[in-house]
Amino acid sequence: MKKDKKNTEIKKSKDTVVLKIDDVNYRYADAKKDEYVLRNINFEFETGKIYAIRGKSGSGKTTLLSLISGLENKYEGKIYYKDKELKKMNLDNYRSNDIGIVFQSYNLLPHLNAIENIILSMDVSKVKVKDKKGKAIELMESVGLDRNLGKRRVLRLSGGEQQRVAIARSLSYNPDLILADEPTGNLDKDTENDIMNIFKDLAHKDNKCVIIVTHSQNVCDQVDIVYELKKTSK
């Protein structure tokens, strides 16, 4: 594990730490007793910053993201979200209200259009918005999407457009923490830069904590802090 601080001037306080990983070890259910994917992970993530978790294939980047996102909770150690231990939280509520997840393969619902995908996310989180459709269009525009694309089935959108819809969806209930798993993995470099600009704005302008799992150097170059994961040895 290697911590690469780029912005040394950022002041760290208890209030700004949104997520803390405290001595986390993880092995797959079917793995041997001491065959850990993640061993002794200790990270802290603060609001207003953009992080990258880098590592080679098999280093456990995506696994770590799934632990942070509450999709997997059978791990050793503790993960805190705003000082609350994740294992003691309702993980469905955590995913629907506190964090936004963006995937490499977008994970949008194909039978719905872009606006409907965003509204569904608002519905699940029970966020109180009077004009959900208006808010969805606003979010689309905030990530650089034309409002006319809103009524188009997501499968008819390009990869970059789908990823922007996915980002808009993750922002629909205004979470403090954005988790992105290889968000630019399927995109060209220009689009990658566009997406990264959105993330940077979210962190620096909207004071959100953005964590990106990636092995793209371009992405790593644009984030505030890079955590590197290395393959564990037995």
Added chain:
Amino acid sequence: MYILKNAWKNITRNKGRNILIGIIIIVISAACAVTLAIRSSANSIVKAYENKNPITASISMDRKNLMQELMGDNKSQEDMINTFNEIEVLTEEQIITFGTSDYLSSYYYTYSLGVNAKDIQEATDSLVKETTTTTTETTNKTFRPQNMPQGGPGGFPDGGSYSTSTSKKTTTKKTEKIYNEKAQNGAFTLYGYNKYEDMKDFINGNYTIIEGNISDDFNSKNCIISEELATLNELKVGDTITIVDTNNEKNTYEFTITGIYKENTDDAKDTTTMFTNSANKIITNVNAIKEILTNNENLTPNIDPVFIIKDKESVEKFEAEVKEKGLSDYYKVSNNLEDIENATKSITNVKVFATTFLIITLVIGGVVLAVINMINIRERKYEIGVLRTIGMKKYKLALQFMLELLIVCLVSLGIGAGVGAYASVPVANNLLASEIKNNTEENDNIKGNFGIRDFEKDFDFGVAKVDEVDNINAVVDIKVLGELLGLGILLTLVSSLASMIAISRFSPLNILKERS
């Protein structure tokens, strides 16, 4: 609310899949609607029949027991007579005791007493008796022709004479009127009831009043008489008749006619007899008969109790209770349950068939729907993964899937019920027609065994008498729709169960990994 909205979107945007599920449910629901309609109609018919012909029990002499007692132990004739005389007659008090039972919905009893009547003629076929007398008169005549030879060939053996014999038959028809042939036991029978509710023949429509009415005064000496008796004796409402004690002619009682009744039973349509069985039945009240009995202790009335039993299950319990309450072993309790079951056998068979068909349809339908649901869930694994990832709770996801199926199910049930309603009547009537045909053939075969070739004649022989209930008008009514809805929801829940379990076991992480 968003779950419903989402479910609706999924239905409208996955038409192919939902139309397939819909077609299956339409077939299942149409089959269910037909069977439910048949069942419901069959139930109504059986219930209506049972209401009209309730399960009744009566008490009568147990001849088998009595004969065993009389014939046993090589008893002398005198002993037999003594034993017979020792048998106690069923009393009114006993009947009231037996009638006070939780197994009965009601009971009643009638008094009947043979009486004579002054100046009125009973209705009987032997009223006009025709006697045919045939007499034969024989006349012998002897001839002797003058020119005929005597003896020898061609001659007359007795010297030329011969005789002839002529017989003449005379038939005399003699018509004589026989009055009061049954005077010994009474030419008429007085029937006494306690209240209107006991007069089941009038309630069932076997008898109807055609003139006047039945008096609500069950204490006075009033009566109603048959149409035949009224016509024969030119009696009308308001007239009085004089009833005469069969043992003592001096005891006479004036009864006022308040009404004239007509019998409507099949017996009344019998053209082989001139009068109906009820022709000489004078209907009055129990108190009026009791007054006659008070004046002559030698008169013994028949007290016939009829116990209306609550349900089939109570039949044996009531019989046991009556024995417990002290009914003599010489008496037995008999009931009409078998007759009722025989009369409704065809309908019951159709109902059993419908029920079996319904169960099979539901089981097969349930399995098919469950399999389709499972396939559906596997196809939509990705969607489940995405929704779980964005925080949708498992139960809400399961509810959404169930709602989708329920909406498709309800729409299809509506169509299926319509198809079922259209098909149920001909299907039901065809089934019944086939059942009736089988029963009729069975009955005819038995008639054949008795050498009875005239199949027009109506004999029962214990085979279901189907003409009582020969048509099922199957209707998909509110009750059937309710049952159908209940079954639809049950089927949806059961067939969704497997998918619900699958949803609860799916790991969104694994689903998304597989997808990637």
